[in-house]
Amino acid sequence: MINFTINGQNVTALKGETILQAARKAGFYIPTMCYLEKTTPCASCRLCVVETDKTDGLILSCQTPPTEGLAVTIESDRLKAERTNIMRLYDVNHPLECGVCDKSGACDLQNKTLEFGVSAQHFSAKDQHRKIEHWGLINYDPSLCILCEKCVHVCNEIIGDDAIELQFGGYKSSVIPKNSETLDCTFCGECIAVCPVGALVSSQFQYSANAWELTKIPATCAHCSAGCSLMYEVRHTSNSLGAKEKIYRVTNDFEHTTLCGAGRFGFDFAIEGSKDEAEFAKVLEAIKNADGLRFSSLITNEEAMILQLLKEKLGLKLYNEEARTYQNFMNAFSSISGKSGFGGSIDALRQSDGIIVIGGRVSSDNPVLRYAMTTAARHNGAKVVYMHPMEDDLLQNVVTQFVKYEVGTEEGVVAMLAKTLLSGSDLSDENQRYFDNLDEGYLCAESNVGDEELARIAKTFVRTKRKTLVIGSDVLTHKRAANIARLCAMIETYSEFSVVVVPTSINTVGVSLICDLDVDNGGGNVIGYNAAGDYTMGSLSDTMFKLPALNQQEGTFVSLNYQVLPTNVAVSFEGYTLNEIASSLGVVAENTIDYTAKLPKEKGFNGMEFDELGNFFSTLGEDNRGYLLENCDVEANGVLDEIDDLPEFNGTVVYRCNPINQFNSYTAQAQQLEKEAVLSGSAQFAAAAKISDGDKIRLEFPQSTQERIFKLDSTLKGTIALVPTYDVGFGGLNEQYRFEKVKIMRVGSES
Amino acid sequence: MHHEEVFTDRNVNESSAYYYVDIENYPTTGWDKFKQVVKRTFSGELFVGLWVVMREMIKFDIHTVQYPMEKLPIGPRYRAVHKLLRLWESGYERCIGCGLCEKICISDCIRMDTRIDENSRKEVTEYSINLGRCIFCGYCAEVCPELAIVHGQRYENASEQRAHFVIKDDMLTPLDMLKAGQQAEYPGFGAIIPGSDESVKKTPLAY
Numbered sequence: 001m002i003n004f005t006i007n008g009q010n011v012t013a014l015k016g017e018t019i020l021q022a023a024r025k026a027g028f029y030i031p032t033m034c035y036l037e038k039t040t041p042c043a044s045c046r047l048c049v050v051e052t053d054k055t056d057g058l059i060l061s062c063q064t065p066p067t068e069g070l071a072v073t074i075e076s077d078r079l080k081a082e083r084t085n086i087m088r089l090y091d092v093n094h095p096l097e098c099g100v101c102d103k104s105g106a107c108d109l110q111n112k113t114l115e116f117g118v119s120a121q122h123f124s125a126k127d128q129h130r131k132i133e134h135w136g137l138i139n140y141d142p143s144l145c146i147l148c149e150k151c152v153h154v155c156n157e158i159i160g161d162d163a164i165e166l167q168f169g170g171y172k173s174s175v176i177p178k179n180s181e182t183l184d185c186t187f188c189g190e191c192i193a194v195c196p197v198g199a200l201v202s203s204q205f206q207y208s209a210n211a212w213e214l215t216k217i218p219a220t221c222a223h224c225s226a227g228c229s230l231m232y233e234v235r236h237t238s239n240s241l242g243a244k245e246k247i248y249r250v251t252n253d254f255e256h257t258t259l260c261g262a263g264r265f266g267f268d269f270a271i272e273g274s275k276d277e278a279e280f281a282k283v284l285e286a287i288k289n290a291d292g293l294r295f296s297s298l299i300t301n302e303e304a305m306i307l308q309l310l311k312e313k314l315g316l317k318l319y320n321e322e323a324r325t326y327q328n329f330m331n332a333f334s335s336i337s338g339k340s341g342f343g344g345s346i347d348a349l350r351q352s353d354g355i356i357v358i359g360g361r362v363s364s365d366n367p368v369l370r371y372a373m374t375t376a377a378r379h380n381g382a383k384v385v386y387m388h389p390m391e392d393d394l395l396q397n398v399v400t401q402f403v404k405y406e407v408g409t410e411e412g413v414v415a416m417l418a419k420t421l422l423s424g425s426d427l428s429d430e431n432q433r434y435f436d437n438l439d440e441g442y443l444c445a446e447s448n449v450g451d452e453e454l455a456r457i458a459k460t461f462v463r464t465k466r467k468t469l470v471i472g473s474d475v476l477t478h479k480r481a482a483n484i485a486r487l488c489a490m491i492e493t494y495s496e497f498s499v500v501v502v503p504t505s506i507n508t509v510g511v512s513l514i515c516d517l518d519v520d521n522g523g524g525n526v527i528g529y530n531a532a533g534d535y536t537m538g539s540l541s542d543t544m545f546k547l548p549a550l551n552q553q554e555g556t557f558v559s560l561n562y563q564v565l566p567t568n569v570a571v572s573f574e575g576y577t578l579n580e581i582a583s584s585l586g587v588v589a590e591n592t593i594d595y596t597a598k599l600p601k602e603k604g605f606n607g608m609e610f611d612e613l614g615n616f617f618s619t620l621g622e623d624n625r626g627y628l629l630e631n632c633d634v635e636a637n638g639v640l641d642e643i644d645d646l647p648e649f650n651g652t653v654v655y656r657c658n659p660i661n662q663f664n665s666y667t668a669q670a671q672q673l674e675k676e677a678v679l680s681g682s683a684q685f686a687a688a689a690k691i692s693d694g695d696k697i698r699l700e701f702p703q704s705t706q707e708r709i710f711k712l713d714s715t716l717k718g719t720i721a722l723v724p725t726y727d728v729g730f731g732g733l734n735e736q737y738r739f740e741k742v743k744i745m746r747v748g749s750e751s
Numbered sequence: 752m753h754h755e756e757v758f759t760d761r762n763v764n765e766s767s768a769y770y771y772v773d774i775e776n777y778p779t780t781g782w783d784k785f786k787q788v789v790k791r792t793f794s795g796e797l798f799v800g801l802w803v804v805m806r807e808m809i810k811f812d813i814h815t816v817q818y819p820m821e822k823l824p825i826g827p828r829y830r831a832v833h834k835l836l837r838l839w840e841s842g843y844e845r846c847i848g849c850g851l852c853e854k855i856c857i858s859d860c861i862r863m864d865t866r867i868d869e870n871s872r873k874e875v876t877e878y879s880i881n882l883g884r885c886i887f888c889g890y891c892a893e894v895c896p897e898l899a900i901v902h903g904q905r906y907e908n909a910s911e912q913r914a915h916f917v918i919k920d921d922m923l924t925p926l927d928m929l930k931a932g933q934q935a936e937y938p939g940f941g942a943i944i945p946g947s948d949e950s951v952k953k954t955p956l957a958y
Contacts (some may be wrong), residue, residue: 210849213850
């Protein structure tokens with residue numbers, strides 16, 4: 001704690017805090033243009049200058065920590081003059097196009113220009129022609145750019161794309177794509193979010209609505225398990241009477257959260273419905289006659305609760321293989337750790353200085369985890385070990401050690417990793433014997449993970465303090481998932497590592513907590529709720545009975561952080577809801593959200609009403625969204641199994657992995673997202689499978705076949721190809737082990 | 752078009768153009784009131800008026816305005832149904848779609864839709880005003896930075912229902928009218944104040 005004064009008032013700062021942070025916490029206002037809480041200070045605007053008693057010149061409060069007893073002045077005539085001059089310089093030749101600019105009304109430059117009363121241009125510079133750049137989803141107008149560098153910092157430090165940089169040239173400076181003619185990035189759109197002026201804008205949104213006309217609806221992103229906070233911004237669609245509202249854009253609280261491209265651009269998945277009583281009678285009849293109900297995890301907790309109550313009332317079986325595998329994994333995990341959930345979180349990951357990721361392609365499965373890892377690497381110099389059969393090009397700037405293992409050998413790899421990380425820990429004799437008796441020679445040979453690689457990991461993590469182990473979703477569906485879970489739990493329980501398990505869908509965790517799921521063997525008369533079935537209902541385009549999509553419902557999700565997050569209705573829905581169906585079947589409630597308070601307390605829900613849940617960040621970044629589930633104590637009676645023989649995957653192997661910004665059937669409908677559903681593989685894969693770029697191929701899976709185009713991807717290496725799942729059926733990713741042996745044939749050439 | 756205000760001094764005193772009208776005091780007692788009635792009834796003033804009508808009738812000098820075929824000119828600042836103007840030189844629409852009129856409208860009767868056009872400019876695709884709600888306050892014309900929306904002279908608003916709309920096509924000056932020089936500028940709320948040229952500051956430019 002450092003005690004100092006601001007304008008004569010006593011203020012305390014924590015160690016590592018800057019003057020600006022301490023001042024803001026204490027409620028003082030220091031103007032800034034380029035400051036962004038989540039990045040290192042850009043220090044380009046110099047508006048945050050302050051005077052102190054120990055320096056002659058002005059100092060930048062955004063990057064200077066206070067010293068004990070320092071007297072800081074944040075308001076004086078000199079500072080006012082300095083800041084006003086900065087604003088005058090910002091306004092030199094700034095195009096007077098506020099009338100059409102998208103940012104008008106929400107523009108930092110507008111606000112500060114008015115705040116400092118700059119009503120005329122005091123300086124001159126020769127104006128020049130600056131071309132507007134069109135970068136796909138993003139447009140960049142250099143003449144509006146004030147060169148604050150927020151976008152560059154975010155792209156580099158938080159996202160990790162490192163796709164833009166500043167081209168220095170005095171008054172000619174501008175933001176340009178890095179090492180490329182045009183912008184080549186994952187299109188997260190975070191640069192649009194942080195831009196304080198209208199220089200970087202969404203090309204789709206540009207000029208379609210003004211900031212003040214849009215109603216902001218705080219919600220939770222429905223695409224991956226991270227459950228990011230976002231704001232749906234809605235407005236009427238046309239001037240006609242009775243015109244419906246639609247979502248114009250998605251924004252986020254960029255000071256404190258980060259959103260990926262799917263969240264930002266994949267918002268147009270709302271559907272239309274109508275109240276048709278004949279259809280309603282049909283769905284009731286279908287449910288009464290059904291043996292089971294299959295559903296996806298694209299569902300709110302309240303609806304999951306309704307399904308569970310329907311199960312109890314009607315004796316339906318509930319099928320959701322994806323959530324069931326997660327449930328089994330966590331049950332096995334808890335049986336060792338003695339806690340109902342794992343101990344890690346995305347925030348903990350962001351603050352880590354040592355990270356191991358195993359069994360998942362996080363950059364496409366869960367972009368926010370990738371962003372957290374990037375932040376950890378850039379801000380804490382975190383060591384990142386990535387263990388997977390396939391290298392990930394997007395993580396190459398972050399990963400310090402890549403460990404490749406053979407497909408299917410996760411159990412052996414985790415066992416050896418556990419042994420490495422737990423050496424020297426206080427284990428029981430039984431567990432110690434278990435690790436001593438591991439047949440490392442066999443495991444190393446089969447998994448292709450060398451002793452020296454494990455030794456390097458051991459060496460790396462001796463020096464780190466805050467460690468996180470990220471378990472990808474490959475292992476959830478592994479045949480030996482239970483034992484892998486127990487081994488992971490050993491690591492969390494007996495070492496300093498905290499574990500994060502990455503489920504696939506937005507509410508996999510919620511469903512696994514609320515529903516009592518049955519084993520799906522495909523038989524019987526099954527209702528599908530956003531899933532395959534004899535009678536289907538839901539919000540996806542090919543369902544028979546329409547129910548609202550996730551941006552048309554209110555309810556809660558449980559994110560991978562075990563946080564219960566509220567979401568709200570962005571677009572109205574005229575048809576029936578699941579609650580109305582259930583009410584007609586005897587599970588009666590007036591509103592779906594009546595179930596929020598009734599979510600099972602024994603699983604950690606705290607019984608709060610939906611309307612009591614917050615959904616915002618405070619100005620200082622405190623997370624006021626929903627609440628955290630209680631991590632309950634459970635019986636720890638699990639025993640580690642012997643490692644099974646490691647399976648071999650020979651021949652042509654594909655990996656179910658969606659392209660960046662694609663997750664499920666919702667994102668598949670999004671008009672702005674790229675929808676190239678191809679099999680992508682390396683040149684090595686192409687040679688082995690005897691196919692070439694652009695070939696139309698048929699993939700024969702054990703259960704099904706698909707026809708796709710093959711695309712050569714120069715960023716991939718090795719002999720495994722990526723096959724998307726978001727465009728198939730209901731887009732389920734994690735119902736079976738993600739690697740699979742397939743037969744590949746060129747269509748038209750086989751005979 | 753130049754308007755000079757006659758009544759520059761609105762203070763009522765001897766030197767201004769205002770003067771007091773000499774009005775007799777009202778009768779207070781019953782008798783006085785009776786006397787006034789008798790005086791007015793038998794003074795024959797009625798016939799004075801009738802004679803004027805008769806005289807003009809005989810002379811065929813009729814001043815009746817033949818509404819609706821004929822309309823009286825109304826004051827230039829009168830705020831009737833809106834018009835959207837075009838630029839004189841190019842014929843482009845003046846409206847840039849900034850949305851300020853929509854924002855400022857206190858009866859919330861203006862709605863517009865914009866998009867980005869082929870030339871990367873903001874284009875107004877729809878513009879409507881619900882005249883049933885409009886209170887003709889003139890804020891929209893006042894806030895308009897481009898003198899694009901103005902109040903015209905068309906004051907007839909009779910309609911079959913309360914809500915009735917004017918849309919962009921109704922309000923925008925047709926191109927042939929513009930070419931014929933028939934677009935009228937609006938001197939009312941929001942128009943350039945006479946003499947504003949003098950108050951414009953030049954941007955200091957070093958070249």
